[in-house]
Amino acid sequence: MKYQNFISDRTKFYKIPKPLQLELGGTLNHGEIAYRTWGTLNTKGDNAVLICHGFSANADADIWWSELFGKGKTFDPSQDFIVSSNILGSCYGSTGAASINPETGKAYGASFPAITIRDMVRSQYTLMQGLNISQWKLVIGGSLGGMQTLEWALLYPELVKAIAVISASGRHSPWSIALGEIQRQAIYADPLWHNGNYSDDLPPNQGLAIARMIATCAYYSRPDFEQRFPREQNQVHNFAIADYLHAEGQKLVQRFDANAYISLTKAMDTHDLGRERGNYQETLAKIHQPTLIVSNSADLLYYPEEQQELAHWISNAELVELDSIHGHDAFLIDQENLNSTLISLSSAELTSVS
Numbered sequence: 242m243k244y245q246n247f248i249s250d251r252t253k254f255y256k257i258p259k260p261l262q263l264e265l266g267g268t269l270n271h272g273e274i275a276y277r278t279w280g281t282l283n284t285k286g287d288n289a290v291l292i293c294h295g296f297s298a299n300a301d302a303d304i305w306w307s308e309l310f311g312k313g314k315t316f317d318p319s320q321d322f323i324v325s326s327n328i329l330g331s332c333y334g335s336t337g338a339a340s341i342n343p344e345t346g347k348a349y350g351a352s353f354p355a356i357t358i359r360d361m362v363r364s365q366y367t368l369m370q371g372l373n374i375s376q377w378k379l380v381i382g383g384s385l386g387g388m389q390t391l392e393w394a395l396l397y398p399e400l401v402k403a404i405a406v407i408s409a410s411g412r413h414s415p416w417s418i419a420l421g422e423i424q425r426q427a428i429y430a431d432p433l434w435h436n437g438n439y440s441d442d443l444p445p446n447q448g449l450a451i452a453r454m455i456a457t458c459a460y461y462s463r464p465d466f467e468q469r470f471p472r473e474q475n476q477v478h479n480f481a482i483a484d485y486l487h488a489e490g491q492k493l494v495q496r497f498d499a500n501a502y503i504s505l506t507k508a509m510d511t512h513d514l515g516r517e518r519g520n521y522q523e524t525l526a527k528i529h530q531p532t533l534i535v536s537n538s539a540d541l542l543y544y545p546e547e548q549q550e551l552a553h554w555i556s557n558a559e560l561v562e563l564d565s566i567h568g569h570d571a572f573l574i575d576q577e578n579l580n581s582t583l584i585s586l587s588s589a590e591l592t593s594v595s
């Protein structure tokens with residue numbers, strides 16, 4: 242596996258037993274899900290918690306959400322059976338564009354089929370069955386993970402007892418679609434892109450780096466940049482923020498596949514809880530589980546209005562503000578803060594969280 246160095250050796254692999262019918266057409270015949278677990282499943286199979294990750298993470302939630310793990314914390318393996326699976330379409334172990342297609346012996350590359358958030362959730366459902374889990378006591382996720390969490394509540398209402406949706410929306414707004422499209426155009430404009438049929442040795446890294454630079458501006462916030470990268474007195478060039486953005490771009494190209502980037506950003510564009518279900522607000526009103534919505538007022542990607550709308554229409558929802566200047570990625574940065582928020586609300590709002 243090309244990106245093996247970016248996943249822990251504790252990652253396990255689940256072969257999806259049957260071809261996965263994809264929402265936009267076609268099937269994935271040999272799908273595999275990379276996952277991690279912590280704790281022990283009880284005999285009733287109902288102490289399980291599912292962590293859904295964001296855009297460029299992997300199944301190693303104990304690494305990228307480390308402050309949320311431990312005794313008495315949000316994820317307590319002494320109480321619960323915690324599962325985190327790498328999303329379909331990613332390059333960190335679950336089947337995606339960078340995976341080898343067993344039918345051709347070559348990477349899927351540009352031939353990887355179009356997927357949606359619902360396909361990700363349906364693939365996680367096969368893992369749930371494989372692990373003999375009868376019910377999730379909680380499904381939780383931030384950003385793209387929050388989109389999966391919301392879909393879980395609607396696709397499998399009887400299997401999900403409570404949800405926590407962090408820094409996410411119920412449908413990708415024109416604003417978020419615009420940002421994703423600009424990122425994709427940066428990749429397409431790279432002369433090494435070749436319509437996705439690039440060689441392993443010569444990936445379109447320039448375009449991919451620019452895509453991450455654009456995304457980084459939406460992941461943080463103006464006050465965050467002011468605080469971390471203030472301009473100096475009389476400065477006219479060599480701005481720290483520019484260096485930082487270049488460094489962020491270079492970091493991503495070491496660890497991510499361009500076709501997976503395209504596939505996942507397009508999957509996020511499809512996100513709309515109302516698709517094939519009717520009116521958006523009425524669809525939200527169908528979510529019956531105790532729901533915690535976490536918002537950050539500096540989020541430039543999924544605006545607080547979008548979480549307010551979720552909380553307004555979901556009947557049993559509580560909306561809380563994550564106090565942070567970091568914007569969208571606050572859920573990955575201000576983890577102690579997020580953990581306290583989740584813990585303090587869990588007993589009151591998410592009755593199933595211990």
Ligand SMILES: CC(C)(COP(=O)(O)OP(=O)(O)OC[C@H]1O[C@@H](n2cnc3c(N)ncnc32)[C@H](O)[C@@H]1OP(=O)(O)O)[C@@H](O)C(=O)NCCC(=O)NCCS
Nearest residue numbers: 247297298299305481482484485486488489496570573574
């Ligand atoms: C959590 C997350 C947002 C943090 O991002 P991050 O880039 O590590 O952290 P910051 O934005 O604070 O940036 C710090 C980096 O910027 C660099 N930096 C800071 N100021 C800089 C400047 N003026 N010029 C150049 N670089 C600068 C720092 O040296 C540091 O680099 P390093 O990571 O190589 O040590 C990011 O890791 C993320 O998106 N995680 C989710 C995905 C995930 O978990 N992936 C793991 C799977 S492999």
Ligand SMILES: CC(=O)OCC[C@H](N)C(=O)O
Nearest residue numbers: 295296297298384385570
């Ligand atoms: C849209 C989304 O899931 O954003 C998460 C951003 C995070 N920095 C990441 O790279 O995963």
